[in-house]
Amino acid sequence: MEDWNAGRIPGQDGRVAVVTGANSGLGLSTTTELARHGARVVLAVRDLDAGARAAAEIRKSAPRAELEVRRLDLASLDSVKAFAGELVADHPVVDLLVNNAGVVLLGQRRTTADGFELHFGTNVLGHFALTGLVLDALERAEAARVVSLSSLSHQNAVLDFGDLMSERDFDASRAYGRSKLGNTVFGLELDRRLRARRSSVISALAHPGLTSTNLTPRAWEDRGLLGRVIARTYLLQTQPVERGVLPQLYAATAPGVRSGQFFGPSGRGEKRGDVAEVRPSAEAANPAVGTRLWAAAQDLTGVTYL
Template sequence: MTTNLHGRVAVVTGANSGLGRVTATELSRAGAHVILAVRNVEAGQEAARAIGGDVEARELDLASLASVRAFAAGLPTLDLLVNNAGAVLLGPRRETSDGFELHLGTNMLGHFALTGLALPNLAPTARVVNLSSITHKRARLDFDDLMFRRNYSASKAYGVSKLACTVFGLELDRRLRATGSSITAVLAHPGITRTNLTPRAWEHRGRLGRFVASAALITTQSVERGTEPQLRAATDPDLRGGEFLGPSGLFEMRGPVTKVRPSAVAADPAVGRRLWAVAEELTGVSYL
């Protein structure tokens, strides 16, 4: 990445490991002041020291609206917000401190609240990057049971949370453009990437789980390659609001970065308006 980001301020959520850490590292190398928004501050400080440059760690637990509000209250003017953090579980259903299903609450509702609360601190030409997943294309939103209180499936809940992230990113772009804002909202997904979440999510599940974890090391792309779509989404000056980047290979699983299409459900403005209204009600955060 050759972009010069000196004088720019960026927030990357979930930045102490995986995609977030690589993103923060590259932004720092380009000269940005980078705030690592992390649940574990000690781990974040260790990551900041390892990354070097103008980097600091601040506490942010996206599974707690109180934590999101506290983090947003101390923000400087931002040029870039990368909504990277994500929870993925294969165990029983869990909830955030506010009673939301953990995937939806962390991956989408936490970032929805953060972005809305950070909006007054975004520079006029700031950019917001929302991280999606190819799993969003198989997911369906059940507005009567968004919290999966019936028929819970961890994999389905994760897919729904990533569909919700995609819907949010596209609806944010529509609303920014409707108000004439020069802030841009874009999306990216990493394909199938070897983050620490991939093997960890499976390795405790007996022989089959260990096999899947081992296979992931062979069939997935590196975290550095998986980070490329969101890095380009964060820094490409020619990217327009609402554009979506991901790998160009078979089924968008891996390969060089290209523009990709969201699912029809994710791109539906009616779905966007409905989910936005639900998110505002659940989080208590209203904007645009």
């Protein structure tokens, strides 16, 4: 995988791809490259105006890009269900789902429209429900893939199944780490369940290392002078989005990717570097944790599959 770059993405003509959080950062870069290589990409975004601006930006470098902007608010199960229903009605076959969107907040605990802690409800439960509601369309494709986005922050996190919504003891940084652990556990458990039923759908995972998206700096900058200093210090350690996006593009498009594989940067601490296969934390890889999370997610969302 050394020196793998977006120029090596194989042709995506005829493929339908869905990218959540497609209007900025890693999602925008993922959408741009998929469109440049011929895929019809659905930009699943919370803000339709932001999605339209992103589509216009993409068309500047890819005038023939086939793009659809559709509203998806992962913090609302009603929105997830509406999006999935309309998507599958228009696209009975979906070739790629990139569960990219994520929220990171600092400060006080906030909740989704359904009363879930915002990080866990959006990053984990929203994507869990979306994947289940789109799974039939993915299984109609010849070789569909689901790519789940993890983070370095998953490595030191532990899921508290007695308090998944962080009601007893909330810490924003810890809640975010737990949500990214949840994404990782989900992607690996999805792989186990797909293989158990001999599905042709691949579940792969990726993380961008430390990448200069607007997510973390924006959260810190809301916390005054010290927050702005921390944000700028963080940015000095990061790699550009064009590099950070490569692991998820590899997981989504590279020939030979196997279900259950996890990709990230190859450098020290997986912070930056070429695309490489990486290992999840022991907590993330534990099948018992996967089983418990799956059962909890089904109960919380009401979306049951596999």
